[in-house]
Amino acid sequence: MLTIPSTAAFTSLYSEYVNPQWVALLNLLDMNAQYERCLGTELFTVDGRRILDFLSGYCVHNAGHNHPYIIAALKNELDQLGPVMLQSHVSDLAGQLGKRLCDLAGGGLTKAFFCSSGSEGVEAAIKFARVTTGRIGLLCANNSFHGLTAGALSLMSDPFWRDGFGPLLQDSVAVPFGDLEALETQLRSKRFAAFIVEPVQSEAGIKIPPTGYLQAAESLCHRAGTLFVLDEVQTGMFRTGPFLAAHHYGVKPDIVVLAKALSGGLVPVGAALMTDAVYEGVYSSLRRAIVHTSTFSENSLSMRAGLATLDVLEMESLGHRATELGSQLRHRLQKELAPFEMVKQVRGLGMLSGIEFVSPAKLTLRIPFEVFMKIHPAMLGQVLVTRMFHDKGILTQICGNNFMVLKVAPPLVVSEAELNEFVGAARDVVELMHTSASFWTDAIGLAKRAVNI
Numbered sequence: 001m002l003t004i005p006s007t008a009a010f011t012s013l014y015s016e017y018v019n020p021q022w023v024a025l026l027n028l029l030d031m032n033a034q035y036e037r038c039l040g041t042e043l044f045t046v047d048g049r050r051i052l053d054f055l056s057g058y059c060v061h062n063a064g065h066n067h068p069y070i071i072a073a074l075k076n077e078l079d080q081l082g083p084v085m086l087q088s089h090v091s092d093l094a095g096q097l098g099k100r101l102c103d104l105a106g107g108g109l110t111k112a113f114f115c116s117s118g119s120e121g122v123e124a125a126i127k128f129a130r131v132t133t134g135r136i137g138l139l140c141a142n143n144s145f146h147g148l149t150a151g152a153l154s155l156m157s158d159p160f161w162r163d164g165f166g167p168l169l170q171d172s173v174a175v176p177f178g179d180l181e182a183l184e185t186q187l188r189s190k191r192f193a194a195f196i197v198e199p200v201q202s203e204a205g206i207k208i209p210p211t212g213y214l215q216a217a218e219s220l221c222h223r224a225g226t227l228f229v230l231d232e233v234q235t236g237m238f239r240t241g242p243f244l245a246a247h248h249y250g251v252k253p254d255i256v257v258l259a260k261a262l263s264g265g266l267v268p269v270g271a272a273l274m275t276d277a278v279y280e281g282v283y284s285s286l287r288r289a290i291v292h293t294s295t296f297s298e299n300s301l302s303m304r305a306g307l308a309t310l311d312v313l314e315m316e317s318l319g320h321r322a323t324e325l326g327s328q329l330r331h332r333l334q335k336e337l338a339p340f341e342m343v344k345q346v347r348g349l350g351m352l353s354g355i356e357f358v359s360p361a362k363l364t365l366r367i368p369f370e371v372f373m374k375i376h377p378a379m380l381g382q383v384l385v386t387r388m389f390h391d392k393g394i395l396t397q398i399c400g401n402n403f404m405v406l407k408v409a410p411p412l413v414v415s416e417a418e419l420n421e422f423v424g425a426a427r428d429v430v431e432l433m434h435t436s437a438s439f440w441t442d443a444i445g446l447a448k449r450a451v452n453i
C-alpha cells in the first residue's frame with residue numbers, strides 16, 4: 001500500500017537534506033504552509049485554507065496556476081513518445097516557439113536562444129554582447145535583479161547578494177536607474193559591450209523609468225557601439241500589458257531576455273531573443289554552430305509549454321486584462337490607502353504594482369516604528385506580508401532589493417472580485433498598522449526573533 005508521508009515528514013526531510021535555513025525562515029514568519037492544489041489564482045493547503053496568490057511566483061504564473069490547456073498540451077506531448085531530449089536533431093517545436101516569440105517581440109529581434117532559467121538567459125546575453133562587440137565591460141543599473149549565477153550576479157549592485165561570492169566578472173559598472181548623464185559618462189569610454197537593464201525594475205521596488213529614459217538610453221548605447229539589452233524576465237509575457245514592457249516605450253533592444261512566465265509555470269524555460277547582427281556575431285560559422293548551447297535548451301516539453309502558454313495568453317487576451325485591471329487596481333489602492341501617512345505611493349504598469357511605505361511623522365507612530373527599525377530595518381514589509389498571509393489569506397512579498405515596497409503581482413487571470421478582495425485586505429492591514437498598538441507589539445516581537453536573519 002502506498003503510504004503518504006505526513007506534512008511534518010516532508011518538512012523534516014527537506015530540513016535534513018535540502019535547506020534547513022529556508023524552513024526556519026518560513027517557520028519564523030509563520031508562512032510554512034503545505035499546499036496541495038493550486039488553480040488559477042487560488043492555492044489550497046492541506047489544512048483546508050484557501051490562499052489568494054498575489055505574487056505569482058515572482059511573475060511566473062501569468063496564465064494562472066496549472067492552466068488546464070497547458071497541462072493537456074504537456075500530457076499530449078509526453079504521450080507522443082517523441083524526441084524530447086536528443087540534442088542531435090532539429091527541433092520543430094523550438095522553431096515554432098522561436099518564430100512566435102520573435103513575431104510578438106518585433107523590433108528586429110529575429111532569432112531565439114533557448115535555455116532553462118532567467119539567469120541562464122542573462123548569461124547568454126553577456127556572452128553574446130561580448131563576442132559581438134569584442135568588448136568586455138558591462139553596464140547595469142543600481143539595485144537591479146538579474147539572477148544569481150556568477151555572470152548575472154556581476155550585474156547586481158546589492159552587497160546582500162554578492163558578499164562572499166567574488167571576485168565576479170571584471171569591469172562591470174552600475175549606474176543609477178534613470179540617470180542618463182551617468183550612463184553617457186560611462187558609455188564615453190567605449191569599453192562596454194552592453195547596457196543590461198530591466199525596463200521596469202521589479203525587485204528594486206517596481207521602479208518605472210522616467211519619461212524618455214529608455215529611448216535615450218537606447219540611442220546613447222547605439223552611438224557608443226554598446227548593445228542595449230532588456231531583461232524582461234519579470235516584465236515580459238504580457239505582465240505589463242503588451243507582450244514586452246519595451247513596447248510601452250517603442251525601444252528596439254539588441255537582446256531581450258525572457259523566462260519565468262514563458263512556461264506557464266510548469267517547466268523551466270528561458271530565452272534570449274536577438275537581432276541578426278547578434279546571431280551572426282555568436283554563431284558566425286559552421287564550426288561555431290553550437291558554440292553556446294545547453295543540454296535542456298530545446299527539450300520538447302519546455303517548447304510545448306512555451307507554445308501552449310502563448311496560446312493561453314493570447315486566447316484569453318491576458319495582456320489586455322493586465323492593462324485594464326492593473327490600472328483599475330492601482331486607482332482603487334491609491335484611493336483606499338490615501339488616508340494613511342505611511343503609504344508613500346502606489347505605482348506600477350499593467351499587472352505589476354508596488355505599494356511603497358515610508359517612516360511616519362506622527363509621534364504616536366514614530367516611536368514604535370523607530371524601535372522596530374532599530375531592531376531589524378529589513379522586516380517592516382515582511383510584517384505586512386505575514387499579516388496579509390495570516391489575517392487575510394493573501395500571498396504577497398516585499399521586493400528583494402527594497403524592503404519598503406510590497407509587491408502586487410497576481411496571475412493575469414485574476415478576477416475583479418479577487419482584486420477587490422486584495423484592496424480590502426490591504427486597506428485593513430495598513431489601517432491596523434496606523435491604529436493598533438498590538439500591531440507594533442507583534443511586529444517588534446517578530447523583529448526580535450528575526451535579528452539573526
Ligand SMILES: Cc1ncc(COP(=O)(O)O)c(C=O)c1O
Pocket residue numbers: 058116117118119120122145146147148198202203231232233234259260
Ligand atoms: C528581472 C530578473 N532577471 C533575471 C532573473 C533570474 O531568473 P531565474 O531565477 O529564472 O534564474 C530574475 C529572477 O527573479 C529576475 O527577476
